[in-house]
Amino acid sequence: MPADTAASAKFTPRQSAVLAEALRLLVEGGDKALTTSGLARAANCSKESLYKWFGDRDGLLAAMISFQQSKVRTSDRSGERLSAEALREHLEVFARDLLDVLAGDVSLALNRLAIGQSSRDGSKLGKLLLEHGRREIDRRARALIDAGKRSGLLRFADADEAYHTFYGLVVSDLHVRMLLGETGLKDNGRQAQKAVDAFIALHGTQKDSGEAPRASAAR
Amino acid sequence: MPADTAASAKFTPRQSAVLAEALRLLVEGGDKALTTSGLARAANCSKESLYKWFGDRDGLLAAMISFQQSKVRTSDRSGERLSAEALREHLEVFARDLLDVLAGDVSLALNRLAIGQSSRDGSKLGKLLLEHGRREIDRRARALIDAGKRSGLLRFADADEAYHTFYGLVVSDLHVRMLLGETGLKDNGRQAQKAVDAFIALHGTQKDSGEAPRASAAR
DNA sequence: GAAGAACCGTACCGTACGGTACCTATTCCG
């Protein structure tokens, strides 16, 4: 039993390679391009192995989600003490990371897949994606927001509500637009900055020590 | 319900009936349930007619989007003079309408369809959905926001940015969650109210350093 | 009332998918 990372604990290296190839196919051509025959051909494995490892096609899809998310690790360095500037910086980094993740082609492809399947499988993949995929990033955001409150820098009644507000400010309709195939998206860094400005304006305790960023936000 | 309004201008009544049936099938069982044979059977028409009217399957899907959106008319009663209360009221109504539209099963089904196809058709359906589907609601929102600014009740640099902020506050991640199949969603009215509170706190002219006036209303 | 268009129902075709079966090659391990 190798002391591997938790990532490859659930899958053998061979299986991981096959899953990576499956993700590549999915990203390239959508779920129509992800056929068992095609995957077997592209990954140099047999269909029989696929069915042995993953059961059926849905099992394969679930494994792909699990595999991809086991690779995503959020850096959780929220133990430090927070100044107002540090909080703003952390929020901005988080917002930018969130947008980058959502805009990633693998994430988009998996979300498209789960959304497409949600009508016919009782949204099993959707649940998987929401629960396992967002847990990490949610925890990180909530830790950050809680730390902001503990440090007296943020003020809100319900942390959950505050987080959803922040999420909405950061993402707006960008996620759905990207899912629909819109390509020309704005600068993530700029969007993150504006969202953080608005969030702090809403829930910050100290009334703006200079609204410079927001005032110069002419686009 | 099916009177010959401007809705059915582009399609004959028979075609409209078939498209309505197609939407029903799509809502019921997702895009897998929307087969040409199935539609012909369910709508009591022949496959030949389908191909004659719509060209091919993609043409049918595009026609469905066009048909559905020709039925959605937003009540645009934004000509009046605005008081602060009227603005808040209008914003809340708009937010609730927006959430209701996004949560509608036909909207969800069409968005799922377009998202599923976006990988393989160059997001033609996605463009259609975004351009024709959101134009109405966008115009209404922008008119409202502009009116707010003209009346001196709102303050912002860029109306587009302000609208996107509002959209994010209203919708947050609810749309994607619903697309992924999450069922238990919160009360739209309450979500709309909170979003309007936050938006006015951000962009209202009478800025107070306290919470929004009725932020502690229903909870 | 008949010519003709529109349309319905059905049968049909080629294709491609998910899934299974069978056979071989490599590897592992006593």
Add this chain to the structure above:
DNA sequence: CGGAATAGGTACCGTACGGTACGGTTCTTC
């Protein structure tokens, strides 16, 4: 060394789809 386990290659099956063709039926129109 040799047998079991694992995995690759391929051929195959049933099914269901998109799309087409054709005969019969209804509706329009002159």
